[in-house]
Amino acid sequence: MEEKSSELKPIRAVYAVLGSGGIGLAIANELGTRDKNIVLIDKDAAKVQTLIEQNLNALHGDIGETEVFTKFALKYLKSVFIVSSDINANKKALDHIKKMAPDVLVVTKANDYPQKEELEAAGADLVVLPSKLPHKSIALAIVQYVEKNTSVNMAKALKKLIASVGDGKFAIIVHNNPDPDAISSAMGLKEIAGSVGVKAEIHYRGNIDHHENKAFVNLLDIELDQSTDFEASDYKKIAMIECSTPGVNNMLPHDTQVSIVIDHHQADIEEIKAEYVDIRPNIGATATIMTKYLQDLAIPIKTDLATALLYGIKVDTDDFCRNTDPSDLIAAAYLYPLANHDILSKIETPSRSIEEIEILGDAIKNRDIRGSYLLSNVGPIHNRDALAQAADYLLSLEGITTTIVFGLGDDHIYISGRTRDVRINIGKVMQDAFGADKGGGHSLLAGAQIPLGVLGGTKDKQTLMKLAEEVVVKRLLSVIGIQKEPS
Numbered sequence: 001m002e003e004k005s006s007e008l009k010p011i012r013a014v015y016a017v018l019g020s021g022g023i024g025l026a027i028a029n030e031l032g033t034r035d036k037n038i039v040l041i042d043k044d045a046a047k048v049q050t051l052i053e054q055n056l057n058a059l060h061g062d063i064g065e066t067e068v069f070t071k072f073a074l075k076y077l078k079s080v081f082i083v084s085s086d087i088n089a090n091k092k093a094l095d096h097i098k099k100m101a102p103d104v105l106v107v108t109k110a111n112d113y114p115q116k117e118e119l120e121a122a123g124a125d126l127v128v129l130p131s132k133l134p135h136k137s138i139a140l141a142i143v144q145y146v147e148k149n150t151s152v153n154m155a156k157a158l159k160k161l162i163a164s165v166g167d168g169k170f171a172i173i174v175h176n177n178p179d180p181d182a183i184s185s186a187m188g189l190k191e192i193a194g195s196v197g198v199k200a201e202i203h204y205r206g207n208i209d210h211h212e213n214k215a216f217v218n219l220l221d222i223e224l225d226q227s228t229d230f231e232a233s234d235y236k237k238i239a240m241i242e243c244s245t246p247g248v249n250n251m252l253p254h255d256t257q258v259s260i261v262i263d264h265h266q267a268d269i270e271e272i273k274a275e276y277v278d279i280r281p282n283i284g285a286t287a288t289i290m291t292k293y294l295q296d297l298a299i300p301i302k303t304d305l306a307t308a309l310l311y312g313i314k315v316d317t318d319d320f321c322r323n324t325d326p327s328d329l330i331a332a333a334y335l336y337p338l339a340n341h342d343i344l345s346k347i348e349t350p351s352r353s354i355e356e357i358e359i360l361g362d363a364i365k366n367r368d369i370r371g372s373y374l375l376s377n378v379g380p381i382h383n384r385d386a387l388a389q390a391a392d393y394l395l396s397l398e399g400i401t402t403t404i405v406f407g408l409g410d411d412h413i414y415i416s417g418r419t420r421d422v423r424i425n426i427g428k429v430m431q432d433a434f435g436a437d438k439g440g441g442h443s444l445l446a447g448a449q450i451p452l453g454v455l456g457g458t459k460d461k462q463t464l465m466k467l468a469e470e471v472v473v474k475r476l477l478s479v480i481g482i483q484k485e486p487s
């Protein structure tokens with residue numbers, strides 16, 4: 001393990017604190033509650049050792065010398081806090097950072113007004129003077145200043161990049177089968193483009209077939225292009241929303257040159273080649289990030305967009321119950337008075353088609369309960385989504401923890417499974433029963449489709465369904481470990 005710490009790979013930090021005195025440590029603590037990518041630098045080796053023992057990313061070095069700046073990657077830095085007690089060393093560090101990374105926000109400290117003016121003239125964004133306030137209060141004020149300004153600077157950089165499209169074409173790509181978070185965020189980016197006179201097109205592949213998502217697109221009159229003949233070279237710039245790698249769950253070819261990536265899914269930032277990358281895995285929804293951009297750019301959010309973004313946040317955070325960051329709540333609070341709550345409630349309880357209700361009825365009527373499992377064959381179907389809805393609905397039945405609903409399409413048997421039993425991974429069950437190429441999903445929600453092959457030509461749907469049922473039930477039960485009772 002010794003080798004690892006002596007590796008030459010520079011540390012990737014978003015914030016650097018130079019000088020770990022009282023203020024420096026207070027700033028590191030304040031940042032530590034928000035973002036873990038911090039590096040602390042001090043010339044006192046013993047102090048650095050103590051910081052490392054406290055699990056802090058600390059480096060030994062003299063901030064007055066340029067050598068120390070080779071130990072961490074300046075390109076990832078958003079902000080530097082130069083707060084050592086040596087004012088001359090602080091000045092040298094400021095000069096160096098301004099030369100190497102002019103866009104990094106710099107906070108430093110001075111002992112008096114003349115020094116403050118000198119440091120400001122040298123490019124410091126904020127210069128702090130001695131104060132009787134506790135270090136914790138000073139650190140909080142500094143960090144809040146930095147967060148606000150970094151956020152505004154990023155938003156301005158994004159806007160500038162989009163403005164450079166001018167009269168050219170700008171494409172916004174969302175992941176395949178886009179969800180409300182992806183769609184609303186793409187709408188948000190389109191609004192930003194509109195604010196600088198750039199026309200954007202939102203493109204996607206796949207389907208929007210969940211009934212709530214369909215209601216979302218219809219009720220908000222959202223314009224999306226389901227693209228089959230997208231040609232990347234037609235566009236001056238391409239943005240990826242809710243996805244970060246061309247060719248991975250999106251319509252772009254692998255080698256596409258992308259300009260903008262905005263997402264909240266974990267990704268290897270080294271692999272992303274875009275000019276502008278904003279990936280925040282700690283945030284519950286991309287719609288939250290987009291709301292912040294609109295706020296920072298002072299772009300008024302129209303009712304439909306506010307409704308869409310709020311719905312995107314609600315869906316991704318499961319009504320603020322899952323993966324929720326305080327910033328998701330802040331964004332939602334900002335959008336709340338701007339949104340149309342009638343439309344929102346219509347999206348959340350969309351009207352169901354006759355077929356959906358009929359399938360639900362069949363699923364209830366044909367239920368086959370074995371312990372806490374419910375299996376149901378609904379017969380011929382046109383709308384696969386209705387199976388998922390029925391599986392969802394039946395999960396609320398008393399005593400049932402796992403539901404499997406299946407039906408017969410033109411050339412496939414479609415199966416939808418749900419569970420609330422944490423010991424079962426329903427995605428794995430589907431895979432084991434029908435093969436990884438036919439079934440899959442998550443631990444609580446999954447589906448499968450089995451090609452009918454030669455049986456597809458059979459006219460007698462009843463017989464076919466009986467055969468299908470045999471196959472589905474037998475395979476599933478053998479995987480789950482329940483024997484079919486002799487009939």
Ligand SMILES: [Mn+2]
Pocket residue numbers: 181182242264284285286316
């Ligand atoms: Mn999302």
